[in-house]
Amino acid sequence: MKNKLKIGVFGxxxxxxxxxxxxxEPVFKELINLVDIKSFPLxxxxxxxxxxxxxxIEGTVCFDExxxxxxxxxKRAKIIVAxxxxxxxxxVPSIKNFLDAEKTMRFVYPKYNHLKSTNPTPIDRHIKxxxxxxxxxxDKEEIMEFIKCIIQGKKFKPCTDxxxxxxxxxxxxxxxxxxxxxxxxxxxGGCNAICPSNSVDCYGCRGPCxxxxxxxxxQMLREKGYNQAAIQDKMNTFAGLxxxxxxxxxxxxxxx
Amino acid sequence: xxxxINLNHICKIEGHANLKVKIENGKxxxxxxxxxxxxxxxxxxxxxxxxxxxxxxxxxxxxxxxxSHSVCAIQALENxxxxxxxxxxxxxxxxxxxxxxxxxxxxxxxxxxxxDYHGESAIMTAKHDKQKLDDALEIITLGNxxxxxxxxxxxHPFVKFNSENVDFENIKKELEEIxxxxxxxxALFSNLKYPDFSRKINFSSLAEEKTYASISGKxxxxxxxxxxxxxxxxxxxxxxxxxxxxxxxxxxKPYLLGAxxxxxxxHEKLDExxxxxxxxxxxxxxxxxxxxNNIAQALELMYLVARIEFLIKKLKNxxxxxxxxxxxxxxxxxxxxxxxxxxxxxxxxYEIDSxxxxxxxxxxxxxxxxxNQMEIDIKDYxxxxxxxxxxxxxxxxxxxxxxxxxxxxxxxxxxxxxxEES
Numbered sequence: 096m097k098n099k100l101k102i103g104v105f106g107x108x109x110x111x112x113x114x115x116x117x118x119x120e121p122v123f124k125e126l127i128n129l130v131d132i133k134s135f136p137l138x139x140x141x142x143x144x145x146x147x148x149x150x151x152i153e154g155t156v157c158f159d160e161x162x163x164x165x166x167x168x169x170k171r172a173k174i175i176v177a178x179x180x181x182x183x184x185x186x187v188p189s190i191k192n193f194l195d196a197e198k199t200m201r202f203v204y205p206k207y208n209h210l211k212s213t214n215p216t217p218i219d220r221h222i223k224x225x226x227x228x229x230x231x232x233x234d235k236e237e238i239m240e241f242i243k244c245i246i247q248g249k250k251f252k253p254c255t256d257x258x259x260x261x262x263x264x265x266x267x268x269x270x271x272x273x274x275x276x277x278x279x280x281x282x283x284g285g286c287n288a289i290c291p292s293n294s295v296d297c298y299g300c301r302g303p304c305x306x307x308x309x310x311x312x313x314q315m316l317r318e319k320g321y322n323q324a325a326i327q328d329k330m331n332t333f334a335g336l337x338x339x340x341x342x343x344x345x346x347x348x349x350x351x
Numbered sequence: 352x353x354x355x356i357n358l359n360h361i362c363k364i365e366g367h368a369n370l371k372v373k374i375e376n377g378k379x380x381x382x383x384x385x386x387x388x389x390x391x392x393x394x395x396x397x398x399x400x401x402x403x404x405x406x407x408x409x410x411x412x413x414x415x416x417x418x419s420h421s422v423c424a425i426q427a428l429e430n431x432x433x434x435x436x437x438x439x440x441x442x443x444x445x446x447x448x449x450x451x452x453x454x455x456x457x458x459x460x461x462x463x464x465x466x467d468y469h470g471e472s473a474i475m476t477a478k479h480d481k482q483k484l485d486d487a488l489e490i491i492t493l494g495n496x497x498x499x500x501x502x503x504x505x506x507h508p509f510v511k512f513n514s515e516n517v518d519f520e521n522i523k524k525e526l527e528e529i530x531x532x533x534x535x536x537x538a539l540f541s542n543l544k545y546p547d548f549s550r551k552i553n554f555s556s557l558a559e560e561k562t563y564a565s566i567s568g569k570x571x572x573x574x575x576x577x578x579x580x581x582x583x584x585x586x587x588x589x590x591x592x593x594x595x596x597x598x599x600x601x602x603x604k605p606y607l608l609g610a611x612x613x614x615x616x617x618h619e620k621l622d623e624x625x626x627x628x629x630x631x632x633x634x635x636x637x638x639x640x641x642x643x644n645n646i647a648q649a650l651e652l653m654y655l656v657a658r659i660e661f662l663i664k665k666l667k668n669x670x671x672x673x674x675x676x677x678x679x680x681x682x683x684x685x686x687x688x689x690x691x692x693x694x695x696x697x698x699x700x701y702e703i704d705s706x707x708x709x710x711x712x713x714x715x716x717x718x719x720x721x722x723n724q725m726e727i728d729i730k731d732y733x734x735x736x737x738x739x740x741x742x743x744x745x746x747x748x749x750x751x752x753x754x755x756x757x758x759x760x761x762x763x764x765x766x767x768x769x770x771e772e773s
């Protein structure tokens with residue numbers, strides 16, 4: 096075990112789906128041969144108090160304790176990895192940033208005020224993140240690729256071409272042409288266009304594509320009859336905070 | 352003995368939870384099970400969203416039971432629109448929900464529960480008990496493969512209002528091959544040394560006249576039955592200040608859901624070869640010991656495989672009625688659906704406006720409904736343990752908590768309903 100990397104797999108507020116992706120075949124069996132899993136509270140008593148080479152974190156920061164947890168892990172880990180869409184881009188919980196906070200609280204917990212909740216945010220708004228394994232749920236092959244890169248000292252960088260590149264290669268019918276709001280042109284690929292391949296619109300879960308032409312994209316959707324609210328609504332579903340920043344950088348369409 | 356016992360960050364459960372116990376004069380005064388997760392407000396997140404986006408959002412409540420949330424949402428939304436699923440869709444949805452239950456049970460049994468009885472090394476290292484790790488992953492992988500074949504990926508599946516045809520030919524052989532693995536699982540879990548903790552519990556599950564209910568039926572508890580639409584009259588949610596979860600009572604009483612309740616309420620409908628296993632391993636049904644939820648889960652694995660085989664055959668015989676898709680028009684309405692998720696009965700309720708936008712949503716997950724019973728059981732069980740050293744008490748209590756297979760990811764986002772007392 097001496098030369099094996101010391102790994103921790105942790106979750107903050109989330110659905111545990113990314114943790115399960117690490118547990119399921121083929122990841123877990125390979126992982127226990129390749130690395131030394133020091134902590135994995137989902138399946139193991141968390142008795143280890145030493146340092147880690149790599150810590151994978153699942154989940155969205157949803158309350159103050161999450162911030163404490165990830166800061167603590169940052170101190171103990173050489174490399175912090177955001178695992179999955181929640182940790183990378185905020186995912187579905189981050190929709191709350193675009194709602195009236197008071198109304199949201201009152202709708203779910205009408206009479207009580209005991210909840211400590213913060214604006215749901217990706218973990219890199221609070222700590223330095225070294226690597227991102229995006230997507231909801233993350234691709235198990237990509238998790239393995241990451242682990243192998245780290246072990247071999249290679250660089251790991253997820254795809255930054257838009258989803259459309261892989262989607263076209265697969266010969267899928269274009270959902271935009273069918274009149275749907277598909278975020279394929281403005282979202283990072285690397286998912287093998289799994290949603291459009293199953294006739295489901297891309298919801299942008301791998302985050303906004305930096306080189307995309309947002310102005311042209313929005314213009315095209317407008318011409319198809321969609322208003323700003325409908326386009327924004329789609330972008331807000333999985334990576335709203337990130338899309339908002341990207342869009343504001345490249346065009347002023349939000350203000351129109 | 353006086354003082355406090357605090358279990359912080361209980362491991363080997365889904366999600367995060369703490370337990371706080373106060374003891375005075377040898378009696379347990381307080382026992383609080385606290386979900387330790389940030390609230391994610393799902394019911395509010397779907398407001399204003401289009402019905403077509405809902406299953407994509409609510410499946411993210413939980414990684415281990417995403418299929419159940421998707422199917423429950425789709426069925427509740429269909430009820431809003433007043434449309435009925437076709438026979439083919441019913442069979443397909445049941446396969447999806449059952450395959451997920453296979454994966455969930457195997458994950459819980461081998462990775463979360465077994466270490467309490469065989470020690471952590473039982474499964475965590477490849478060198479130790481290789482057979483158990485192989486068995487666990489083989490069962491999980493079968494569940495995953497069925498889900499992926501059915502709806503495009505293993506987790507957060509693509510579930511649609513109109514199901515397409517699915518070819519399960521590649522699964523048939525594996526369903527056959529898994530049977531000896533499942534028999535080993537039943538033998539393993541029915542012969543573990545469980546604490547003796549027999550008690551009176553209200554077991555609740557869906558029930559149907561002829562079949563072992565999963566995606567339809569009435570709520571059945573202690574011989575009393577009611578329709579899922581009437582859940583608001585029977586289930587009462589309350590919030591405890593120490594938790595982001597809500598706690599649910601049925602007709603003002605605590606109750607228990609999950610495999611143990613399904614087997615207790617529906618065991619007469621099980622196939623003869625499962626009954627044979629029950630006899631062979633001297634399993635006493637109905638179960639009265641919450642620790643035996645593990646045995647119930649192992650038995651259910653055998654039922655699930657047989658039922659999926661049956662449904663695949665049934666699908667072949669369902670004739671397409673020529674219509675490609677069932678037709679429906681978007682209109683305002685409200686609807687409820689209840690299905691058996693891995694941990695028990697899950698409720699989704701929605702109201703939509705005439706544009707197909709969500710105006711109301713309420714989701715009641717199984718763990719939320721189990722919390723009251725769990726607290727009572729923990730309190731009573733701990734009372735019997737107070738003479739033991741603290742380390743032993745903690746171990747035993749964690750073992751009990753894990754037996755219920757709680758999911759705190761699910762339980763942390765509940766909507767309180769304003770109740771009218773009648």
